[in-house]
Amino acid sequence: MPAGRPVTEVGVAGSIHVSRVRPGAYRARVRVRDLDGVVRQVTATGTTKAAAERALRAKLVHRQTPTTGGTLSRETTLAQLTQEWVSFLRSEGRIEQSTVNEYQRVLDNVILPKLGSLRLRELSTSRLERFLVGLRSVSPSRQRKAKVVLSAALGMAVRHDVLMVNPVQQTSRIQRERSATRSLTTEELREVSKALDRWEATQRPGPQASTDMRDIVDLMLATGARIGEILALRWTEVDLDATPPRLTITGTIKTEPGKGTYRKPSPKTDASLRTLSLPDFGVAVLRRRQQEHSGNPLDAVFPTRNGTWQQVTNVERRWRQIRKDTSVQWVTPHTFRKTVATLIAEAVDAETAAQQLGHTSPDITREFYIAKPAIAADVAHVLAGLKRS
Structure with a gap:
């Protein structure tokens, strides 16, 4: 039994046929299988064969095709x-x-x-x-x-x-301008500390500056955590008596129009939910805050004076004021994460750095967070074996 005519693909038009209707009038027609699967005939007329065909092609371009339903169409703005x-x-x-x-x-x-x-x-x-x-x-x-x-x-x-x-x-691929990843040197960390000293000592209207900004920066350096994760930290997630002392990242701070600032009970990704061991200087910061600060209904490590969650944007704004007109004016809160990642990658490996920062892939850490060494590793003794006799 001979095979039948093959089914026209959805959205495809067949061959255009042009016929003379009367002197000086031609009709072009084509069968189109629309997106709803129905085959329909589309026609257009012109004074010549070519004109009728051009009119039909233009009609096909601007034709609103029936779909399988819904409120959207090609005429939707x-x-x-x-x-x-x-x-x-x-x-x-x-x-x-x-x-x-x-x-x-x-x-x-x-x-x-x-x-x-x-x-x-x-x-x-x-x-x-x-x-x-x-x-x-x-x-x-x-x-x-x-x-x-x-x-x-x-x-x-x-x-x-x-x-x-x-x-x-x-459309053309957008070329992202990449600058070299930069982490803080020991001298630059000292400059960060001096900038924080000056900011805390500056006389300004209102209450005297607290140690919050210094402590937030120190905990970012002690953990590699994001600002939002540090601000969302609660005392129930800190265990300074464990061996080693540790804290667990379980949430982050969000601010939305109409909703205000709140603690989201999960961090950025599943990989961001993590428990981190603390170095001695991070433990010292948290022990001092435990002794100096009374409890608050949120159980927050870094509450505002009114007992609410601190906004990420406010902390970022204060940091811009602190670094202004200093040699570390280029430093952003993300620089502290990059510094942690670079130090861990140099001492251990990129996979460990990714786990510390809460990244889903070490590729992200390598590409965007680990600073490249200015001088390549000393392998001169290895290359010495390549000397020609």
Whole structure:
């Protein structure tokens, strides 16, 4: 029995046929299998065969194809799509709300003012390429964030069969400018200590500065933990009488609009949930704080004067004030984590450094956190064996 005509692929048009209707009038027609699986005939007319065919091709480009259902279509604007996408992310709850808030900020301030009124069928790769290239002169970071958000949002249109491909994925790869990872030297650590001394001794309106900033910095250096993890630390997670003394990272601090600052009962990733042994200077910091500070309802190691959780942004702002006009003005809180990672990698290995920092992969630690030595290891005695006789 002869095989039948092969089934047309979904979204594919057949061959165009043009016929003369009457003198000076031609009709072009084609069969298209739409995204809902139904084959439909599309026609267009023109005064010549070529004109009718051009009209039909233009009609196919701008035609709104029936789908398997849903509220999205090729006529949906980017603003409408992103609104539905953000709502989906919030209801799903898989992504941190603070991350969704950042996506919304990028949409409102960067993407939608330029592209929001365009319909999905108008978002060609070339148009998005021009948009993204234009952002690079403003800020490479803004360009990178815009591409991530655009790609994720248009991925929803692909999943709903509105777009066959994601046009963002065909744009040029964004080249990230990488600076060499830098960790603190012994002399630079002394400069950090001097900067903290000056800040604590400075006379300013209001209450005298506490030792909180010094203690936070010291605990970051003693553990390699993130700021949010240090600020979320509770006394029930500290065991100074164990052998060796240790603390356990079980949460982090978040601040969200409408929700305020709160302790999230899980750190950034599963790998971030970890128990860390403490060096002597870290134990000394925590013992002193136990003696000097009365209890608080949160059981927080670093509560505010009002007994609430400290905000990460406030600590980062205070650190910028401390380092201002000093030789360590380049140092960020992440520099303390990089210093810990570099020291552990040199003394042990990168895998151990990754475990200490709570990374899911040592590759992340190697690429972004471990400073490369200025001078390669002394292997002259090994190379001596290569001398030609």
